[in-house]
């Protein structure tokens with residue numbers, strides 16, 4: 001549709017049905033919303049911050065290194081996105097509290113949490129993984145996701161509701177060989193989503209999850225950079241390529257918008273068609 005035709009139909013719609021038309025036009029808008037995205041200076045987290053920001057949200061980006069925060073803030077500002085940045089190691093209580101307090105001080109409230117941070121310090125046979133590996137993976141990937149949620153919920157409740165989105169993985173459905181503990185942590189997020197959704201629905205907070213397939217980021221470079229491994233993955237994919245971070249960011253923004261107002265407790269798989277069953 002060209003611009004003139006589109007504008008004419010918008011004006012016609014506004015004349016004949018002003019309320020419902022304005023509602024339809026604004027459902028995916030996040031103007032006035034404040035969104036915390038953890039680990040958001042690169043990859044999927046940065047793409048989620050961009051997608052939320054482009055829809056009008058004030059985004060709060062963070063990661064462990066100040067230099068990365070500064071770079072992401074400058075990039076988002078150059079795209080006319082309203083952004084605040086700070087360092088945050090989600091595994092540290094004082095950092096989680098600092099992130100939430102800074103958001104309240106600088107943005108006046110919290111409407112959206114995207115819990116994206118994850119680690120994988122272990123490759124190998126699951127039987128060779130140690131207690132230390134399990135503690136680290138579960139602490140960052142699962143416990144911190146829950147503790148961040150616990151911190152923001154009272155503030156979302158004060159605003160009349162909100163949205164939480166966890167970032168799981170296709171590996172949460174089918175554990176990847178050599179990534180056993182990481183895969184189990186991602187399965188736990190599917191359960192966390194379902195456990196929280198009914199309880200938080202009472203406060204008008206929706207809790208959802210995305211499970212990306214193979215997405216081109218630093219995290220997955222060992223996979224996407226290896227042609228033999230990618231050829232194996234492509235056999236399971238309908239869309240025979242790795243995904244891009246923006247293809248996850250858009251789904252996260254959708255889940256946080258009014259377009260998804262009747263969706264809670266769900267995980268959306270974004271995998272180019274890799275079958276996911278639990």
Ligand SMILES: NC(=O)c1ccc[n+]([C@@H]2O[C@H](COP(=O)([O-])OP(=O)(O)OC[C@H]3O[C@@H](n4cnc5c(N)ncnc54)[C@H](O)[C@@H]3O)[C@@H](O)[C@H]2O)c1
Nearest residue numbers: 039042043044089090116117118169212214215217219220
């Ligand atoms: N890239 C993929 O193929 C893929 C597939 C499925 C799921 N995921 C998930 O997507 C999310 C983002 O990953 P990505 O692919 O964008 O890679 P990424 O490396 O850009 O993102 C992971 C980020 O988490 C950060 N992080 C790790 N520990 C942290 C901590 N304690 N505190 C704060 N930040 C911490 C890392 O610094 C890194 O920036 C992760 O949850 C990952 O498990 C990625």
